Amino acid sequence: MFATRFATKRVIWSSQSIRQKWNNRSTKLRLFPSTSPIENSAEFNNIEIQLNNCHTCTCVSHHKSLKSENFLKRRVNFAAFHRRYSSYLFTPSAEGEHAAFIMKPEIDxxxxxxxxxxxxxxxxxxxxxxxxxxxxxxxxxxxxxxxxxxxxxxxxxxxxxxxxxxxxxxxxxxxxxxxxxxxxxxxxxxxxxxxxxxxxxxxxLRLPNFLHGDVPLGTDPVELESFTGHGGELKTVRFGKQESHELAHPGFVYLEDEGALLEQALLRWAAHQLNKKGFIRFSSPDKFKPIALEALGLDPDGTNQTYAVKTNEDSTYLTGASPIAFAAYFMMTVVDATNLPQRCYTVGKHYNSKNDTGRFDGFHNSFQTNKVEVCGLSEESIATSDMIFRQYVSLLKDLYSELPLKCRLLEIPSSQLLPSMYRKCTLEIWLPKTAEYVEAASVYSCTDYISRRLKIRHIGEGEDLTKHKSNRRFVHTVHGQFIDTGVLIEAFQQLAEDTNEMCIPGTIMSYMPKHSKMSLCNR
The missing domain is CATH 1.10.287.40 (Serine-tRNA synthetase, tRNA binding domain)
Known part of the structure; x- marks a missing residue:
């Protein structure tokens, strides 16, 4: 509990409601940022602050008469209390002795x-x-x-x-x-x-990556090419769905029978194609600490793309399958040059709070979906990472050429790039009923932006891992989203005439499991 005194009156507030109550007054308590991960910690809940009944002062330290500043320092470790730095990727010298480990990125x-x-x-x-x-x-x-x-x-x-x-x-x-x-x-x-x-x-650390020469400057993307895939004979199937279940998060949809099986078939199909190309499959966690988000150029305290999960000790961010999984895995590692280039992928749920509108706006706009994310590590060379980038784009086109969808490939403009991105290409598919292109997949190069922040390095061929520390070089990373099941299910549904039907191409039908149709309860 958080307690404060106004004159002789004692008021006790919970840590969850203190900010709302204070923001409704002319006097505001400013001890820590509004998104500080320690606001629910034991230190926070045990703090007791004495204040005058003053409506002009906006800082606790101004109340010298009650010596509240010294009172705070006596009750808690004030240095440890302010754990939120201006950057999670850098540990200030004054906080070094309190930090679990020292972070200092290798910026060139x-x-x-x-x-x-x-x-x-x-x-x-x-x-x-x-x-x-x-x-x-x-x-x-x-x-x-x-x-x-x-x-x-x-x-x-x-x-x-x-x-x-x-x-x-x-x-x-x-x-x-x-x-x-x-x-x-x-x-x-x-x-x-x-x-x-x-x-x-x-x-x-706020500086972005450099820009590739082919990146359009401004706000308009450049169309590189368009094509229509061929996925074999289309099979029309009926599927069940239930929107806005009273016990589920608003905007989520239950998929039943063929719809649920299609989602798994799409993932199996993509995984099979990547396995044939020599990709290594990862099983990754869904929640990550803020340092991994910041390494990609996201602001953990301000981004609208992730869900913050607060505990008594720390804050983690719910992302699911994403490039953050690979950034966290390879953090502070040294890769042997014989293992480069390294290609890997992960399959799993993905969460995007940006699409969390509280209502169902189509499968392609769902805040929860399944994705296939890929990552590539190469030597410290623009030429090598560009080669992997082109390979990933080519692989993306090969995948979608097996689906009966109208596609276009775009070079994304500078204004739409994350700070970590050197360049990005997206593959969009056409939705005939809503008459719009939507992003289904993407590939982007980050060169050494992420590796310098998380110290992901490699050694030369034949060099001893325990020696030649000065010769360790930073890897280049290439990332991509190859499958978004929500977007593809929406596209297959719009190919059918009935809203409760979808057209599944033969390419995917071979990955659908054989099953006996179950009778589901009617609601």
Whole structure:
């Protein structure tokens, strides 16, 4: 419980309702961000704050008369209380001793300086608000301070006496005074380096990836090609569905009989095609910590694409099958070059809160669906990752050429790219009844954007994994969504005349399990 006193009156609020109650008053309590993962923690629930009946002050620390600031520090570890940093990917120096492990991404500032104009263009055409020049100037200042630090350390070494040296008292006194002065100067330099570093990294982590030369600048995608697939003879089947069950989350639909079997058949079909191409199958979790989301350029506290699941200790995010699964798996790993390129995929539920409207707007707009997500790891080379990107796009076209659907392939413009994306192509399919194209699949390259943030590296062929740490290079990653069952079920349904029917192509029928039709209860 969260307790506070107004004059002589004692009011007790639950941690869940405190924010709503305070926001309805002119006085607002600002102890932590509104999305802080610790708001339900034991520390939060045990805090007791004393406030004056003041309607002008908006900060607890202003209530000096009751010494509430000291009161807070006495009741909780204030440094541990503010666990939400400006970036989950970077641990400030002041918080190092409280963190489970230190995070410091390997951002390539030298390349950033060389390609400063390209980065400024990337920021501009993505409509982002990051000052590249400030980032570079701050990095240069840190490098100057590091050089000054080295010089001071060298001077300290020169004034040290070896054991057995005969030194007069006067020289010893002089050396000690000089040593104290150098230590003080080093302390000032180190403090300045830490201060600049704490400012630099959260700002630098907001920078996006560079843009591929083929990415359209602006807001309009470019159509690369269009085609219509051939999936063999179509079979019309009836299926059952129930919308808006009173005990289910609003907007979800129950699929029955042939509809439910079709969903599984689509996944088996895609998995079979990927297995033939040598992909490694993963079984991945559905919930991830915020650091994995931020590595892809998503804002864990502001994104509208994931569900936040809060516990007493931490916050996790419900994504299901997604590129986040692979980013989390390969985090802080070193891959042998003989295992590159590495191709893998995962099959499972996917959750997208952006589509959570509280009503059913078609299978293609469902907030819960099944997906097949792929990932590729390559050596630190644009040429190699571009090759895998083209291979994935080609594989995508081969897959959808086996389905009787009208498709088009688009190059996505800069304004629609996530910060981690170097380029992205999407495959859209035509829905005849609603007369619209909808995204069914996509492939995108992230080069070393994710690997530098999560320290995913590789070693050269023949190199010892325990040695040559300085020669470890960052892998490039290519990701893709190959199947969205919700979109395909909607497309097959719109091929049929009746809304309770769908046309299943022969390509998929061979993956439908043989079963005896069950009589389902009527509702």
């Amino acid at each position: 500032f030298e390349t950033l300086r060389i390609k400063m104009k390209e980065m400024e263009d990337s920021v501009k055409f993505r409509s982002m608000d990051v000052n590249v020049e400030v980032v570079i100037s701050m990095w240069d200042e840190i490098q100057q301070m590091e050089e000054q630090k080295k010089q001071l350390e060298n001077e300290r070494k020169k004034i040290k006496f070896r054991k057995g040296d005969k030194v007069s008292d006067e020289d010893m006194k002089k050396a000690k005074a000089q040593g104290r002065a150098l230590r003080e100067e080093l302390r000032t330099v180190n403090s300045r380096i830490s201060e600049l570093t704490d400012q630099l990294y959260p700002m630098a």
